[in-house]
Amino acid sequence: MTHHPDHEVELYRDEGAYEVYVDVPGYDRGDFDLRWHDGRLRVTAEQRDAEGETRVYNRHVSVPRRIEADEISATYSDGVLHVRLPISADESRPGTRIEVSE
Known part of the structure; x- marks a missing residue:
């Protein structure tokens, strides 16, 4: 069964991946x-x-979060595009953290 999003684009984090649903x-x-x-x-x-x-x-x-680019998958059914973005085992956030001083 296809998830039909309430909004044009929806993003969820579920079981080690981001799930993107796009109503198109x-x-x-x-x-x-x-x-x-x-x-x-x-x-x-x-x-x-x-x-x-x-x-x-x-x-x-x-x-x-960092994504395992080689494991990204996508399906399109009933007017909804579903893209699964698996989160990397290295769950550090990309980029350099900047400290805020007084």
């Missing part, structure tokens, strides 16, 4: 271009109709 009805699987780069998931979809009109969808989703 009317596209085909081949219309999507998903990219993981620099701690962000980029979701782009483009569809051209019979009259040559183009419909484009473009969103970015950031997560605060």
